[in-house]
Structure formats: C-alpha cells, structure tokens
Amino acid sequence: MQLTPADTDKEKSSCCCCGPKIRKTISSWNAGDYFGAILCRISNRYRMRYRVDPGLYSLGSPTAEAKVFVTANYKLSFDHLRKGLNGLDAWILVLDTKGINVWCAAGKGTFGTDELVRRIGSEKLAEKVSHKNIIVPQLGAPGIAAHEVKKKTGFKIVYGPIRSKDIQAFIVNNNVVTPAMRSVTFTLSERTVLAPLEVVAIVKKAIVPLLVVALVMGLQKQGIMFHQMETLTMPIIIALAAAIITGCVLHPLLLPFLIVRSFALQGLFLGLLVSVCLHFSGMFSNVSVFGQAMTYVLISALSSYLAFNFTGSTPIANKSGVKKELKIAVPLYIGAAVAVLLLLVLYKISQEGLL
Amino acid sequence: MKYLHDVATIAISHDKCTGCGMCIDVCPRNVIAMKDKKTFVNDKDACLECGACAKNCAFDAITGDFGVGCATAMINGLLRFGNPDKGTCDCDGTSGATGCC
Numbered sequence: 001m002q003l004t005p006a007d008t009d010k011e012k013s014s015c016c017c018c019g020p021k022i023r024k025t026i027s028s029w030n031a032g033d034y035f036g037a038i039l040c041r042i043s044n045r046y047r048m049r050y051r052v053d054p055g056l057y058s059l060g061s062p063t064a065e066a067k068v069f070v071t072a073n074y075k076l077s078f079d080h081l082r083k084g085l086n087g088l089d090a091w092i093l094v095l096d097t098k099g100i101n102v103w104c105a106a107g108k109g110t111f112g113t114d115e116l117v118r119r120i121g122s123e124k125l126a127e128k129v130s131h132k133n134i135i136v137p138q139l140g141a142p143g144i145a146a147h148e149v150k151k152k153t154g155f156k157i158v159y160g161p162i163r164s165k166d167i168q169a170f171i172v173n174n175n176v177v178t179p180a181m182r183s184v185t186f187t188l189s190e191r192t193v194l195a196p197l198e199v200v201a202i203v204k205k206a207i208v209p210l211l212v213v214a215l216v217m218g219l220q221k222q223g224i225m226f227h228q229m230e231t232l233t234m235p236i237i238i239a240l241a242a243a244i245i246t247g248c249v250l251h252p253l254l255l256p257f258l259i260v261r262s263f264a265l266q267g268l269f270l271g272l273l274v275s276v277c278l279h280f281s282g283m284f285s286n287v288s289v290f291g292q293a294m295t296y297v298l299i300s301a302l303s304s305y306l307a308f309n310f311t312g313s314t315p316i317a318n319k320s321g322v323k324k325e326l327k328i329a330v331p332l333y334i335g336a337a338v339a340v341l342l343l344l345v346l347y348k349i350s351q352e353g354l355l
Numbered sequence: 356m357k358y359l360h361d362v363a364t365i366a367i368s369h370d371k372c373t374g375c376g377m378c379i380d381v382c383p384r385n386v387i388a389m390k391d392k393k394t395f396v397n398d399k400d401a402c403l404e405c406g407a408c409a410k411n412c413a414f415d416a417i418t419g420d421f422g423v424g425c426a427t428a429m430i431n432g433l434l435r436f437g438n439p440d441k442g443t444c445d446c447d448g449t450s451g452a453t454g455c456c
Contacts, residue, residue: 107405107423141381141407142421159380177380184383186356261359263426312425312444315383318404319422321359326429326439 020123025057027086033079040076042196050075054096056123057082060089064130067171069160070116071137072097072105081137084164088171091128095119106143113145113152120153135160135175138182184315191252194313198248202306206240217348232351235287236344238278239295246274246299247306255314263317264329267307271300288350294343301336304329363402364419365409367394371416378408378417 029037040047054073059082068091071081078094085092095115097105105111116136120126125134136144138159146157161170161181170177213236218229247267251258258266275296278284284292308329311317365386367378374392387408388397394416396402406421425444432442 104423106407138381138407139383141411142405143410145410145413146377147411147413162383179385182380182383183385256356261357308426309430310426312423312427315403316356317358317424317426318363318402319424320362320364320404320420322424322426322429323439324359324362326426326433329426330430330433 020055022128023053023055023057025059025082025092027059027082027088029079029083037076037079041193042200044197044201047197048099051099052078052094054094054119056125056128057092057094059085059092062089062091064128066090066129068093068125068129068134069167070095070134070140072100072102072111072140074099074101074105077101080164081167084167086168088168091125093119093123093125093134102137103139103142106140109143111140112143113148116144116149117152120149120155125155126153132156133158133175138162138177139184186255186315188253191255194310195249195252198252198306198310198313199244202244202248206244210237210240213344216344219348232348235284235291235295236298238283239298240302242274242278242295243271243299243302244306246270247303247310250274251303251307252310255316262321262325263311264304264308264325264332267304268300270307271303272296274303275299288347290343290346290350294340294347297336297339297343301333301340305333357400358424360400363399363404364421365396365399365402365404366418367396368416368418369393369395371414373414373416375413377411377413381407381411383407 036046036050040050051073052075066089069081069085070093071077073094073096078092081092095105095111096119097110097115100108100110102111120134132155134155134157136146136157136159139162141159144157146159150156158175159177159182160175161167161177162184163181166177166181170181210233214229214233215224217232217236218224218226220228247270251267251270254270255266258270260266260269278295278299279292284295287295308325311322311325367387372393374389374394376389376394378394379387379389383405384398384401384403386396386398386402387394389395402419404419404421404424406419409417409419409421422440427444428442429439430442431444432439435442
C-alpha cells in the first residue's frame with residue numbers, strides 16, 4: 001500500500017516526535033493470561049505468536065530510582081516476570097527476541113548484548129532512571145556479555161535469579177542470588193509440562209504417512225477394502241501410539257531414574273521394553289512375524305528419536321554430547337526407517353497369504 | 356541427572372583467570388568452583404556448554420565449543436547442509452516449524 005503524504009505525517013507524529021512510548025503493565029494475571037499460558041504449552045502455532053511489544057514498560061508507579069528488569073518478548077516470559085514483581089514499582093525492559101523465551105533466545109543470540117545495548121539507547125533508559133543498574137535474568141547470560149554492556153552503555157548488569165518466583169527474595173537479599181536461585185532445575189512438573197507440545201508435533205507429522213500406509217494396507221484386487229484396511233492398520237496405529245507415548249511422555253517422566261546417560265539409548269531401551277511388553281500381552285498375536293518385527297523396530301527407533309529430540313528442551317544435554325550421539329543415532333534412524341518400510345511390505349504380502 | 360561422561364569441552368585458563376567469580380554467578384549447573392582465588396571446572400559432566408561463563412568472562416579465560424545441545428537443530432543441519440552446526444529449530448524465531456524450547 002502506498003502511503004499518502006497525510007499518512008506519513010500521521011506515522012511521524014505517532015512515533016517520532018514524542019520519544020519512545022512507555023507502556024503500562026500490572027503484575028496480576030487476568031483470565032486471558034492464564035488461558036494463554038496453557039494454550040502455548042499445547043499449540044506450537046499459538047506459542048510462536050505469543051508475544052508482547054518490545055520496549056519499556058512501567059509496573060506500578062516507578063520513580064527514577066526504581067529497579068529495571070530485562071526480559072524477552074515471549075509473552076509467557078514477560079507474564080512470569082511481572083507476576084514475580086507483585087507489589088513492586090519497577091521498570092521492565094522487553095527485548096525483541098522474536099517471541100522466544102530468555103534462555104533459548106540467549107542461546108541463539110537474539111537475547112544478546114547488541115539488542116540490549118540498542119534497546120537501552122532507543123528507550124532512553126538513562127533519562128528515565130537516575131541509577132546505572134539493570135537486572136538481567138541469569139539464563140540470559142549466554143547471550144549477554146555484562147562487561148561489554150557496561151562499556152557501551154554505562155549500565156552495570158546484575159544477574160537475577162533463574163525463576164521469577166525468587167525475585168522478591170533476591171531483592172530482600174540486597175540483589176544477591178543464593179546458589180539455589182542460580183541452579184536450574186528439571187522437576188517432574190517442569191518435565192511434564194513439555195510433553196503435550198511434543199506429542200502434538202509428532203502426531204501432526206505422522207498423520208499423512210499413516211494415511212498412505214493405511215491405503216496401501218487396504219489394497220485388494222477389488223480395490224481398496226475398508227475392512228482389510230482396518231485389520232492391517234490397527235497394529236501399526238497401536239505401535240505408533242506406543243512409540244509416541246514412550247518417547248514423549250514416559251521418557252521425560254522417568255528421566256531421573258534412567259541409568260543410561262545417552263538420550264538416544266534411553267529412548268531405545270524404553271521402546272524395546274514397551275515392545276516386549278506389547279508382544280507378550282498378546283496384542284499382536286494375529287499379526288504375521290513380519291508385522292511383529294515391524295512393531296519392535298518402529299517402537300524402539302521412534303521412541304529413541306523422540307527421546308533424542310528432547311535434548312534441546314532439557315537443562316542436561318550439551319552440544320558436544322548431542323554431536324557424539326548424532327553420529328550413531330542418525331544412521332540408525334535411517335536404517336530403521338528403511339527396515340520399517342521393508343517389513344511393512346512383507347507384512348502386507350504375508351497377510352495376503354502370498355508368503 | 357547428568358549427561359554423557361567426559362564430553363563437555365569447557366576449559367579454564369589458570370593464568371588468565373583473575374578469580375572475579377563472574378563465571379560462577381552465571382553458571383546454571385554449578386560446574387565451576389573457586390580454589391585459592393582461581394576458578395576451575397569442578398563438575399564437567401554437568402556442563403551444558405551454554406557459554407554463559409565464557410561470554411561473561413572479561414579476561415577470555417574460558418574456552419569451549421559452546422552452543423545449544425539440541426538434537427532437533429543438529430539433525431536438521433546434518434540432513435540439510437551436511438553440518439550439524441548449521442541447523443536450526445524454531446528457537447531462532449524465524450520458522451513456524453515444530454521444535455524444542
């Protein structure tokens with residue numbers, strides 16, 4: 001759309017003459033905030049758009065002496081911070097991290113020194129506050145070099161606690177974090193909350209291949225027969241569901257109790273265990289030996305793949321380790337995919353009585 | 356909960372370290388400890404290689420292959436570019452694909 005001269009004037013008057021706008025916010029959550037916090041744990045699409053505008057926000061009635069807290073523009077990050085600041089008058093400086101949380105954005109550099117320095121300048125922070133201290137969440141540290149920010153802006157960074165619920169204690173403690181406040185945890189609830197997104201993601205990926213397989217399974221001389229399709233596809237659906245539940249739910253829940261440290265192996269062993277259980281439960285007793293072999297390979301390999309993909313969501317895995325696992329895991333998954341396809345073909349042929 | 360034994364690449368130069376303790380403050384896994392006013396890697400297997408310590412060391416005393424230990428991103432990189440370091444998941448905020456964090 002072409003802007004008319006009048007439009008450009010309007011744009012100018014709304015953004016450029018009056019300095020950066022300070023937005024107001026409050027610490028309490030409304031129903032929409034609670035709803036959003038749940039929905040972004042289920043829908044990736046929603047989560048990727050769950051954002052607030054970057055910039056400076058005032059919480060309560062902050063004076064020039066009020067503390068400045070920095071966060072990302074993922075709305076859940078912002079919401080947790082303002083909730084943790086309950087009862088305080090403070091400034092919140094929101095960086096543009098493209099809607100990604102503090103830790104992930106710090107790892108990718110968007111929650112970084114450059115963006116912080118730019119934002120301190122564009123929001124004219126030095127004119128808003130009379131002091132030279134800003135509080136950055138500790139998990140932002142992989143992206144931010146405190147000494148460089150000090151050199152470039154004069155602002156001294158104090159790394160605050162990891163969890164926003166510790167902020168009040170941190171302030172009472174004269175801006176000092178205790179060792180517990182700076183240690184990342186991975187509790188049962190922290191692990192559980194991640195499972196729905198993982199399940200939704202893999203189910204979405206599996207639907208089309210499953211439909212194709214179902215159609216092939218239903219193929220008869222007379223055309224595609226629904227009854228045949230149902231009989232032959234059901235074991236595949238069960239195996240697929242078992243793999244997803246094992247890799248995306250069972251694995252994160254059991255994580256602290258698994259002796260093996262490799263994520264790919266953790267998933268593989270859990271998958272094998274579940275395969276054996278299903279086998280001996282008689283679930284697949286009407287399935288040919290090829291079909292049964294297929295369930296073993298599918299459940300073990302897919303569960304391993306899903307568990308391995310969980311590394312990025314954990315505060316346990318590291319880059320060098322994932323690289324090491326990758327060298328064995330990826331060829332294994334490719335091999336398993338080929339094996340599953342072959343076994344599916346043999347399964348179909350054998351069920352037709354041709355083998 | 357610890358990851359693979361002895362793979363983390365973090366190293367601290369004894370000569371460059373001034374003992375300021377900044378790395379200890381930013382480490383989320385208590386990997387680094389202080390002894391005789393110098394820091395050292397005390398719990399290597401707990402290291403996430405997030406790079407917070409190196410980034411915040413004003414004396415360049417800490418080295419390592421830092422980054423995100425995310426299999427989603429690395430598998431992507433390996434399959435698309437033949438290099439695990441080049442892959443991304445949706446944490447870079449550009450794609451709407453499914454992913455980790």
